[in-house]
Amino acid sequence: MKYKRYFQNEGTYFFTAVTYNRRKIFTTEAEIRLLHGAIEYVQQRHPFELIAYCICPDHIHMIWTLPENDSDYPTRWRLIKSYFSRNWPGPDSHTISQSRIGKGEKGIWQRRYWEHYIKDDTDLKNHIEYIHFNPVKHRLVQTPIEWQRSSFKDYVHNGLYASNWGSEENLNFLDGFGKE
Numbered sequence: 001m002k003y004k005r006y007f008q009n010e011g012t013y014f015f016t017a018v019t020y021n022r023r024k025i026f027t028t029e030a031e032i033r034l035l036h037g038a039i040e041y042v043q044q045r046h047p048f049e050l051i052a053y054c055i056c057p058d059h060i061h062m063i064w065t066l067p068e069n070d071s072d073y074p075t076r077w078r079l080i081k082s083y084f085s086r087n088w089p090g091p092d093s094h095t096i097s098q099s100r101i102g103k104g105e106k107g108i109w110q111r112r113y114w115e116h117y118i119k120d121d122t123d124l125k126n127h128i129e130y131i132h133f134n135p136v137k138h139r140l141v142q143t144p145i146e147w148q149r150s151s152f153k154d155y156v157h158n159g160l161y162a163s164n165w166g167s168e169e170n171l172n173f174l175d176g177f178g179k180e
Contacts, residue, residue, distance in 0.1 A: 005115060007071035012051065012118040014127040015062045017077065020107045024057035031088065032149055035060070038083035046076050051124075054131045054150035056138060061131045063118065073115065081109045128155075133166050143167035 019025045026032060032055060039050065051063040066073060085108050118124045132155065135147035144152045144166040155161045 005074070006117045007073075008117055009071045010066055010068045011071060012063060012065040012124060013073055014116040014118060014131075015064065015073075015077070016059060016114040017062075017081070018059040018110045018113070020110055022058040023107070025088070025090075025108060026055050026060070026149070027057050034087055035080075035084055038080045038087075041083050042076050042079045046070075046072070046079065048073075048076060050151075052128045052131045052151045052155075054134045054147070054152075056135060056140065056149075061134060063124070063127055063131065077113055084108065129166075132161070136166060 026035060035055060043050070047067050049065040051065060053060065053062045064073065064076075088108060090108065116127070118127060132144045132150060132152040135141050135150065136144060141147045143164070144150070144161075145156065145163050152161065156163050156165075
């Protein structure tokens with residue numbers, strides 16, 4: 001079955017990008033800075049608004065809003081992934097299985113990424129909450145405020161969440177929500 005992507009000018013999208021074989025690549029501050037650098041590099045050349053994000057060791061979630069008359073998120077993703085890949089020193093090449101890695105690939109990213117077009121404010125709220133609760137879901141921390149690699153603290157700072165959000169209530173997301 002061939003996957004067909006949805007394109008909407010000035011659209012808001014939820015994305016999940018996963019590392020190759022779920023390798024835990026985003027584990028040091030240097031790797032996080034490099035990923036942030038890749039995002040900023042692309043934003044300068046192909047603007048988009050970063051609404052929310054979460055960087056886990058083996059995957060990332062982001063919500064972007066694209067500019068007016070622009071629906072080209074594939075170019076942005078290609079550039080983010082390639083910038084990171086070109087600049088990531090990574091482990092010794094002999095530690096990466098070359099069996100399924102294509103020519104020119106370093107075994108850093110899965111080839112595809114998941115995208116979801118945000119339909120309305122409720123959909124946006126649900127995806128932002130999913131992103132911010134994701135480190136708890138994966139048992140990386142007990143509460144969202146403990147995770148340093150997300151936009152959650154920005155949302156708290158701006159008064160959009162209480163600092164204890166997600167620590168007491170039992171959040172349930174639909175099966176497959178977030179597709180990661």
